[in-house]
Amino acid sequence: MAQAQKITPRAKDYSEWYNDVIMQAELADYSPVRGCMVIRPHGYRIWELMQRALDDMFRATGHQNAYFPLFIPMSFLAKEAEHVEGFAKEVALVTHTRLKATGKEGAQAVAPDPESALEEPLVIRPTSETIIYAMFAKWIQSYRDLPLLMNQWCNIVRWELRTRLFLRTTEFLWQEGHTAHATEAEAEAEARQMLGVYRQFQEDWMAMPVITGRKTDSEKFAGALRTYSLEALMQDNKALQAGTSHNLGQNFARAFNVQYQTASGGLDYVWNTSWGVTTRMIGALVMTHSDDNGLVAPPKLAPVQVVIVPIWKTDEERSRVSGVGGQVKADLVNAGLRVELDLRENLKPGAKYFEWEAKGVPLRLEIGPRDVAAGQVIAARRGGGKTPATLDGIARTVTAALEEIQTALFDAAKQRREAHSIRGPTKAQFIEFMKAGGGFAYGGFCGSAACEAEIKRETAATVRVLPDPEFRSPDPARTCLWCGKPSIAEAVWAQAY
């Protein structure tokens, strides 16, 4: 294990802080492959917990998991014009299938065998609409086959030039839902439903408040009719797109000829939706809650929810505190909690605290000889605060504390977001706000792509969403904050990841 190191404070260098938190918590590491990272066990456990929770929600809404090929024939991508344009600059292409000895030494010992060149190169999926809807065309014949509700958990490759751990990597992990419906209304309802599922997950599990709404045309998915997204505000006041849900209309159905016989005997194209969230959410989680001591993980997604640290000086004390520690661990595990008992001999309690704090464990239970005598432990919360807790009923006490911590994290993140949101600024205020560090700016929007482009150029802010009704200002501006023309919808602007 690497030596524990000091984490760069947020105030000093936010970007360094973010990397330090990830490295110290052992969530991920840089790999020898450009733009690709390794997700280490502590980080991968968070992903598994995320997957479990989301997967249950997908099943509860009638979706089934399946697995489609990693490879997409190059020509498939080209079938939907906007789609190929959107992804052409970032696809990994497989062109050969054999290596050949070169006779050289070392790293140059092999090279692609020219005789193994593929007739048609294969694209590594940057998303799977094309391959999945090609299969849908085979499976869907009649209205009885609809809706078809599928989901896939897999890896994705988009060739990125500037990468950051979790937030933007050449390869990442995600789920992509893909559905087919008989009517536009059903597809729209599905796209909205899954946006709601994501919101529930991100708020309830990640303790991360989000704003939902619709993307403008310039920010929508390549090939979609409408894109909805969830936007969260990070601690540096940059927005992070935490998930998207697309009503794809009949665009892909036409490109891949996904037709069905209607109840009345006619023939029509299906309406598709697709929706996805990625390992990027781990980066969002880090930047929503963590502090200068390292990761802060919301209890529901913490790989370790409780760490028990016995404290001893003599062997006799060690035996006593360890025994009680073991008993407490058993009680908590029985209550369904994820618990570590840290009995390492070669580390002082302080060093253990330091390490488990960096790893984001929400609650630490310290047990010294005097605590054993008093029939109690000392419960220290990751966010601060120490209180004794009696051994009697410890599982109930701990469970309640974890619930409190989960709620408090959400509340704190929401307060922070609101403290960095402005509503109805003038153009000058808007420019100043974005210059001074940014946040969410709610303002009127004329709907023109020209205004959007100009705002982006001058302030680096983009329309994150045209917010859903519940997120709109009570009294939204009537004119575009930039050009002053009548507003067609309130918009939320921010600089973004």
Add this chain to the structure above:
Amino acid sequence: MAQAQKITPRAKDYSEWYNDVIMQAELADYSPVRGCMVIRPHGYRIWELMQRALDDMFRATGHQNAYFPLFIPMSFLAKEAEHVEGFAKEVALVTHTRLKATGKEGAQAVAPDPESALEEPLVIRPTSETIIYAMFAKWIQSYRDLPLLMNQWCNIVRWELRTRLFLRTTEFLWQEGHTAHATEAEAEAEARQMLGVYRQFQEDWMAMPVITGRKTDSEKFAGALRTYSLEALMQDNKALQAGTSHNLGQNFARAFNVQYQTASGGLDYVWNTSWGVTTRMIGALVMTHSDDNGLVAPPKLAPVQVVIVPIWKTDEERSRVSGVGGQVKADLVNAGLRVELDLRENLKPGAKYFEWEAKGVPLRLEIGPRDVAAGQVIAARRGGGKTPATLDGIARTVTAALEEIQTALFDAAKQRREAHSIRGPTKAQFIEFMKAGGGFAYGGFCGSAACEAEIKRETAATVRVLPDPEFRSPDPARTCLWCGKPSIAEAVWAQAY
């Protein structure tokens, strides 16, 4: 949903039968990408159930999941000489990262952009030893960091010319365990332990008897010191390698410089193991238990364990039988079972039976109006046999029936295997056995690669394993069944997938 079709009988065309079972059960489908298949929801559910069971076993033996890059720099593969030789002929190579418009129409509209050519091509992982041990070199400093016990669930690509659904596909899903140890003995114990975990899973969950043992040098993993494997006998009397576990020695540690400081202050290379099982197990499951009516799934891995089919003529009857069906379903779901209640209006009961049988559901509960009156259901087992079961205590009855079915499937498969095994044949008997359809032949083996090669050429049989003690014949032959020289170990031969 495609029209139900008749399955080719095994006796008529085994290979057609296998494909028919998979297509009718909707386990998988052919994809437009050469050599790649789509795993459909019913098949993917089996994989998820397999994953859950295995993952629990891996955790219980101290392993942690992580995720490593899909891409491996070409030069990494070349660092271990046997390894690159073993995989050179079957690797997909990424050489470009952008598409470019060609100005042509349709499928030729785009082509790889020559300006995006990579300096060093990337190999899509055919297995991850090289990239994982490169990371181990970074993480392991001291004996305190050992053992390091990791596992990865991921997709793998090996370019195959002749593919078969589940058994051999260009892309497949698997898990690969990778560990590092301080001593050879520990690595050997780990490799053996994981072989035991696989055996337990395949016998207890898949109801598939296996023979475990060591591979000969000609069949071992490219780069391993020793390879252990599990071999099962399919219904066509061909062997299927169902999993492998490798003691990699210090081969990769030397190639990737994975060194650690010993307790006494010295420096030594670690000892590695790797072990994997794949979606191929789904093919093995199909070929171990299924029959001419379709899939037979062992209850522990059946996506649907019980299907309830209410039978009615009138609306009044429908309401009564559906009500009881719903109640039974609730009881069974409460008992932790996976249950479907088939209330489809447009299908006759017979057609429903046909469909659920093809899908391998172990137990069907039929509920007609007279059954309701008698307070019972009719329980029909997938393997044959109908008995009434009282509604009172139905969950207990069903659970017991599923356990019986699970055990009976294992026993039947084991009996079949033993009926197609011979021990101590003469050379002539061996040749005749392999010509007559084959099976497992236990015989003496001189250990020479020349004998192995000759046997393969003349009978298509290979040494599946040098069996572990508990699988050896009570009185093993003293001489090689082929050349008559002294035997160095008993071997199990078979023609194999």
